Amino acid sequence: MSIDALLAGFVDGLLIGFVYGVAAMGLTIIFGVMDVINLAHGPLIAIGMFGVYELFTYLGMNPYLAIILVAIGGLLVGIIVYFTAVHRVIDAPPLSSLLSTFSVNMMIIGVGTAILSTSAYNVNFSLPAVSAGPITVTGNRIAAGLIAILVTALLYGFLYRTRPGKYIRAVANNRQAAELMGIPSTRILALAFGVGTMLAMTAGGLIATILPINILAGGTYELKSFVIVVLGGLGNPLGALIGGLILGLIEGLVPIFLKVTWVPVIEFGLFVLILLVMPQGLFGKKDS
Amino acid sequence: MKRFAGLLISLIVVVILAVIPMISGSAATRESMFTILMAIALASSLNILLGYTGYVSFGHIVFFGVGGYVGFFTLTQLGWNLWLSMVAGGIAPAILAYLLGKSILRLRGAYFALATIGVNEAMRALVNNLDAFGGPVGMTMKFTVYKDYGGATQALWMTYRMLALVTIVVVVTSYLVKKSKFGLGLMAIREDEDAAEVMGVRAPSAKTWSYVLSAIFPGLVGVLFFFKNGNIEPGDAFRLQLSIELIVMVMLGGFGTVFGPILGAGVYQQLRKSLLTSPIFKNVQLAVAGLLLLLIILFIPTGATGWLRKRFPRLRRVLE
Secondary structure (H helix, E strand, C coil): CCHHHHHHHHHHHHHHHHHHHHHHHHHHHHHHHHCCCCCCHHHHHHHHHHHHHHHHHHHCCCHHHHHHHHHHHHHHHHHHHHHHHHHHHCCCCHHHHHHHHHHHHHHHHHHHHHHHCCCCECCCCCCCCEEECCEEECHHHHHHHHHHHHHHHHHHHHHHHCHHHHHHHHHHHCHHHHHHCCCCHHHHHHHHHHHHHHHHHHHHHHHHHHCCECCCHHHHHHHHHHHHHHHHCCCCHHHHHHHHHHHHHHHHHHHHHCCCCHHHHHHHHHHHHHHHHCCCCCCCCCCC | CHHHHHHHHHHHHHHHHHHHHHHHCCHHHHHHHHHHHHHHHHHHHHHHHHHHHCCCCCCCHHHHHHHHHHHHHHHHCCCCCHHHHHHHHHHHHHHHHHHHHHHHHHCCHHHHHHHHHHHHHHHHHHHHHCHHHCHHHCEECCHHHHHHHCHHHHHHHHHHHHHHHHHHHHHHHHHHHHHCHHHHHHHHHHHCHHHHHHCCCCHHHHHHHHHHHHHHHHHHHHHHHHHHHCEECHHHHCCHHHHHHHHHHHHHHCCCCCHHHHHHHHHHHHHHHHHHHCCCCCCCHHHHHHHHHHHHHHHCCCHHHHHHHHHCHHHHHCCC
């Protein structure tokens, strides 16, 4: 174990952590606004991955341009999913929305495995690597990290500076009061689900540029997103970003000290521990 | 007699299902019925927590895995016989559920559901790293172990009969819980936990015991399943997918009823089998199952048994 290895692990972990943060923000926005845990989160990430893959491989599009298209597609997909599967169960007990989003999960995975099988694919595109002193980081990772930061900034701009964003926050805060103020809550809920899906698919697209993908890979990132949102406090986007960084750092640094197979043990152990000790998360609101 | 009508229907269905392969004597029928009985036992025990107490456990399969691993370990590494292993494989998940019950059952709704996923994944990852349990490749049983039970054929039939027995015990337990004061307390917790506590239900301990009860049987089923299988690995033992399929079965049949999980498990397994063997749906069987689930959630949220009870009031006396 040397300082160089630590530093490399730190940078790698930080960069991937931003990407995890974007995925987790998608999950946490949906939960914060409508108290729905979106179990279709993983497959939606996978759609994002394959969206970028297909656009790049068959249309020869630049993957970073493809991510923008995938993000716009994500908004539409999310709104469709909201109206078909979520809208009717929005006020039902949690089990109903868990199961209805899980049914969406099954449909996406079912069709996805039929078309793509479960074998691995690769986006063959690489930016030049960057070296700084003893460490070298691939260009794709740096780009992914920077785009993730940009997405976060845009999200915050949207939530705090635009009218629909403020509506989303109002509905998250108190739906009935928001309705009384004349906010069309159904449309805002659909929009929030769309934004959540958009973030998930964007994260998927970013992951596709740095790691091999397959249709089931989304499931791994879904579980990671659960860990992250619990770390950061359910319903708190900034907490999700910081949680993502923590998780990224764990993945970057732990393999230096322990076998890499211990990483999930630590992640999920931490997850259960945080739920027990401080279910409102590290940065969550106190009143939940 | 009339008092027990609700139990009788469920029992008759399970016994008929269990006896079919014994009469025909065909190994293929036995194997497919093994899957169905296993699903019934697992879904019914999940129903004690999910249906009666109203806590959604997404990682219930962790008890199946832990029971299976403990049973398999004692069988192959310590050389215990199947009966002792079953005792161990039942006690281990019960202890785990008790400890978890004391801790994560304090969480409500979505938080509890997430925690159960975490527990399952943590356990899978942990077992993956434990060399005593064979790590990621798991453990394999020597074929000679079956000799103690009269050879492989005999051993497989015996495992099947044991599973049938366990399934019947689960169904009876499920009925007894539902009809007891303990069960009434659980259902009060399901409807409104705070109100239940005001009415004198000791919610923390009632919840814990319902969790323990719903954990023992998956452990026993796990021991039998992996004894039949002859090998065990983390991916098979802690399969989150199966855990969620169990919830689907309970919802399909009607949660909070004794008959519901039986109906749901039977129908779901049959459906899966016919979708898997049909040339059109073979590749998209998961998608078809998902669509079906969505339709049920959206339009028949009480499941088949709940719908029947509502539609035909006469059935209320016989369908519990």
